[in-house]
Amino acid sequence: MELLLSLIPILPLCGFLVLALFGHKLSRSLIALIGTSAVGIPALFTILLGTMFLSSVPEGGATVVKLWEWLNTGGLSVDIAFRLDALSLIFIFIITFVGFLIHVYSVEFMREDEGYARFFAYMNLFVSSMLILVLADNLLLLYLGWEGVGLCSYLLIGFWYKEPENGYAARKAFIVTRIGDVAMIIGLFLLFVNLGTLKIDSLMVLAKQNWSVGSPLAVWAAVLLLGGALGKSAQLPLQTWLPDAMAGPSPVSALIHAATMVTAGVYLIARTHVLFALAPGVQTAIAIIGSVTLLVAGFSALAQHDLKRVLAYSTISQIGYMFLALGVGAWSAAIFHFMVHAFFKALLFLAGGAVILALNDEHDIHKMGGLRKKLPLVYWTFLIGSASLCALPLITSGFYSKDAILWFAWSAEKGSAWFWLAGTVGAFITSLYTFRLIFITFFGEVKTQPTRQLGKMIGVPLIILAALSLLVGFIELPEIMGNVHLFSDLLEPILPRTIVLNENGSELLFQLMASVISLSGIYIAYLLYFKKPALAESFNKSRLNNFFYIGWGFDRFYDILFVKPIVWLSEIDKNDFIDSISRGIGRITLSLNESLSITQNGKLRWYIMALALGIVFIFTIMIYL
């Protein structure tokens, strides 16, 4: 078991090394084989490990494999150690399995690209870093994985580096998440200085012992870790990078910016939930940030033209739901929604990528239409993914996970009616923008003809993900409908059950309300975008729509507040004292050049003179030294 566990993050790393060093010499099929098996074999191992884990749960709910001691200095002792418990098991299952499907999809999607080996190398490095992140036993190793996924995100967003726009988007993503990373590393410093260790389980025990609820140290540590999570998970105020990150290829958007990297923040908070329980103010702040983000992103998604940007804002919104759940203490509901979201969002991105590929790189939805008949498989899988996103009642997994979050937002000890209201309005908006997307893209008349056939390697992952989007929900059914608790039982040792306070109002009522809301959203989308497009047209030209389109003006706000002052300062500082030193060195070298080149004027007399002088010089040295 130990060997399997250690191989899981190491195999993709080996895949990266092989492809990075020798990729340019290998044939396409060999590159594809190495790239996909470097993620496929860990997926297999995960399934094996999972069955072993579930059949005989180890002592204390976790297995820890220590590979070697990383550093041991100044009181800080950090090992390379991987910890497998229910939480990390779920995450590695998603990462390897969804990752494998996306790699298979990319075999066909990226086939024409000249950077084929580079793509798979970066994807493998990403999968390896993400696995290290979730399997890490201590926060420093987690931070290693955290930085690794940030790096790979930068490399993959700017994959088509010949377009400058892609480079700017990659840089923006890296810089914005960097702000969060700085907060996180300071949080790590704080935790180490006060509690003496960075091992996660020891930290949680010590924090509970030494810090009382609401103590300033706990609050600061929680705030700083939250800052890191906000950056990586693209929540307010650090959410501006994700829509621009859609400059990368669709498999990248599916893997990094839907299923895995953006959920690293959710993982971090869930892992260190004891710390957040010790700082209730921070936890409420998480819920507030989650609710506000889901509304802001939802409204923004309503106004977008680019297919992938709608999905990007949708991702920000859904992670807002996960943060909302974490903030009210519904830990396993948040992880359940993460799992379901990974499936349907990856599906939506892959299907969207298939549409873009078939229409020869057309991203604008207003130039699409009528694709229902032209690309039937893509249409049906996209529809299933969207149904799960809108939490269509009873048949989709999204219903069970989102419904659980809304129920806990109302009824949990830390919940409130406002959170429930935000979540419900968000659900309505979700249905609205999702079906707006479907009606404009797949219905109506064909504006751009599909020019490319899509093969099996694109189709099969779509089908598998669609099936999972429908079926996975049934492992956690609410009390009224069968009371199945497989998922939260699995997570019980790690994530405590949510304390439900407000028993007024049966769960059934809330489920009915949620269903009505999502269905009405779909109906209104039908009216607005299918039956009477004229109404939507008039709204599209309004200033409110433009406000939503620019993402509520956050980019412009940050531009005025941060970017312009720094650029102005650096313009003033262009010719300062330190610059003159380096320019002075250049000038000295140039003048030396000019003076010495006089001696190379081609005149024979000069050369003879130089010879004679040189001989005299040497003799002088010989005699007198």
Place this chain on the structure above:
Amino acid sequence: MLMSIEIMFNSAGLVFIIAGSHWVQSDGQVMFIFILTVAAAEVSVGLAIILQMYHHYKTVDVDELKKLRDKS
């Protein structure tokens, strides 16, 4: 120009003779014979070079040999 080289050789030889006679040793005379030999060889080579130069440049003006110039 070769004339000045001849003069220099002869003057160097004269210095050696004077030194040899000052310290009453025959080494000065021996050196002078070496110098004479070298001068003879040098003259033949030098004359050959000058003939080649006249063949290419049609002049014996040394300032015309400018091809080694730095082209900047």
